[in-house]
Amino acid sequence: xxxxxxxxxxxxxxxxxxxxxxxxxxxxxxxxxxxxxxxxxxxxxxxxxxxxxxxxxxxxxxxxxxxxxxxxxxxxxxxxxxxxxxxxxxxxxxxxxxxxxxxxxxxxxxxxxxxxxxxxxxxxxxxxxxxxxxxxxxxxxxxxxxxxxxxxxxxxxxxxxxxxxxxxxxxxxxxxxxxxxxxxxxxxxxxxxxxxxxxxxxxxxxxxxxxxxxxxxxxxxxxxxxxxxxxxxxxxxxxxxxxxxxxxxxxxxxxxxxxxxxxxxxxxxxxxxxxxxxxxxxxxxxxxxxxxxxxxxxxxxxxxxxxxxxxxxxxxxxxxxxxxxxxxxxxxxxxxxxxxxxxxxxxxxxxxxxxxxxxxxxxxxxxxxxxxxxxxxxxxxxxxxxxxxxxxxxxxxxxxxxxxxxxxxxxxxxxxxxxxxxxxx
Ligand SMILES: Cc1cc2nc3c(=O)[nH]c(=O)nc-3n(C[C@H](O)[C@H](O)[C@H](O)COP(=O)(O)OP(=O)(O)OC[C@H]3O[C@@H](n4cnc5c(N)ncnc54)[C@H](O)[C@@H]3O)c2cc1C
Numbered sequence: 358x359x360x361x362x363x364x365x366x367x368x369x370x371x372x373x374x375x376x377x378x379x380x381x382x383x384x385x386x387x388x389x390x391x392x393x394x395x396x397x398x399x400x401x402x403x404x405x406x407x408x409x410x411x412x413x414x415x416x417x418x419x420x421x422x423x424x425x426x427x428x429x430x431x432x433x434x435x436x437x438x439x440x441x442x443x444x445x446x447x448x449x450x451x452x453x454x455x456x457x458x459x460x461x462x463x464x465x466x467x468x469x470x471x472x473x474x475x476x477x478x479x480x481x482x483x484x485x486x487x488x489x490x491x492x493x494x495x496x497x498x499x500x501x502x503x504x505x506x507x508x509x510x511x512x513x514x515x516x517x518x519x520x521x522x523x524x525x526x527x528x529x530x531x532x533x534x535x536x537x538x539x540x541x542x543x544x545x546x547x548x549x550x551x552x553x554x555x556x557x558x559x560x561x562x563x564x565x566x567x568x569x570x571x572x573x574x575x576x577x578x579x580x581x582x583x584x585x586x587x588x589x590x591x592x593x594x595x596x597x598x599x600x601x602x603x604x605x606x607x608x609x610x611x612x613x614x615x616x617x618x619x620x621x622x623x624x625x626x627x628x629x630x631x632x633x634x635x636x637x638x639x640x641x642x643x644x645x646x647x648x649x650x651x652x653x654x655x656x657x658x659x660x661x662x663x664x665x666x667x668x669x670x671x672x673x674x675x676x677x678x679x680x681x682x683x684x685x686x687x688x689x690x691x692x693x694x695x696x697x698x699x700x701x702x703x704x705x706x707x708x709x710x711x712x713x714x715x716x717x718x719x720x721x722x723x724x725x726x727x728x729x730x731x732x733x734x735x736x737x738x739x740x741x742x743x744x745x746x747x748x749x750x751x752x753x754x755x756x757x758x759x760x761x762x763x764x765x766x767x768x769x770x771x772x773x774x775x776x777x778x779x780x781x782x
Contacts, residue, residue, distance in 0.1 A: 405605035411773035413552035435727030444499035455768035482524035567619025633675020635724035732760035
């Protein structure tokens, strides 16, 4: 049955053209093939993939619809690849609960499945006495969140561990680590596929409507989408009618939800975008640090920190740059600017030198950038992850995941566990 549905899906998407006419969707859906399916996950980032695997392991048939040409090309491959301990987040928030649980699940999964990872530990550093109260607050948050292994250290102790470091005091988090996110996603996909999950790439969910209290999803093939989007209304090639749909579209989750006709618009939070750039160290393959080094967090992010990848390469970042010019169409089409301007390095040097004074002039090279989907604007308190189900929006079988910024990678398996436990009927 699933095989048949999938064949139909592939064929039918190709056979129905995008059509010209009024500005909105074409409303003549009679000729468009429809398929009733079990579960649809929108987006093959690490969260969507983890959700698909979890649903599949619970015996459900899952289709993953991904607009890019392969998995994990969005935020899931543009982050620090840190397995966070769960220290910073408001106690009892989803971020705190999912991060602590997700860390446990992730370490176990990586060990069991040979996914490259290392529990290398992290130092959060105060570089002046004015920052010490903030460090104490971070410690309290961590303890409240159930991170039981944190240890406050005097500056000299931390500097003995890390000779290149300069700090007044430091908080050691031994359970923080790093993971090869690509290998993680690949492994989760393999397992999901072995349990009746199918992944469709170059395929976009362009909207949907509510009918009989079920979301009908409009599916279109990608290749004509971009040139047609602004000029013509879109006609889907296929309508999928899932029992459960998980909108895990990352940066595009809000703009996609706005295109679900019948979903009360008041429940859809606006997404604010904050780019974070990374710089690498030129002329050296040897990292100056063995641990991850984090300053006190800044507005919108964790501060320009030192991370290491699984091969020991060092990078600094991400900074925070709020982006205002992302409209809903650009968001839906994944048209985000990930370029890293070399000029931004000038603001990195003083930030990094506060804890790494030996950083040489001219040693930073542009690396890559990621974008955070934030539910609050600059200078507002950080928002929690928003897992929005029927209890909030009233639509049976629709789960929207909004604002899945950091620690979304760490939390991915816990989010998946939560969705399977709470939304599967
Ligand atoms: C700079 C930065 C650093 C970070 N560092 C860390 C870290 O160290 N540790 C940590 O735990 N977390 C970190 N995070 C957060 C983490 O990377 C994200 O929370 C996580 O990757 C989100 O995964 P996702 O699957 O929700 O989104 P994404 O990876 O963005 O996936 C969403 C997918 O949906 C697809 N899509 C969008 N619209 C549609 C549509 N209409 N139809 C079909 N497909 C669609 C996109 O193409 C994309 O592939 C960081 C984030 C940033 C930005």
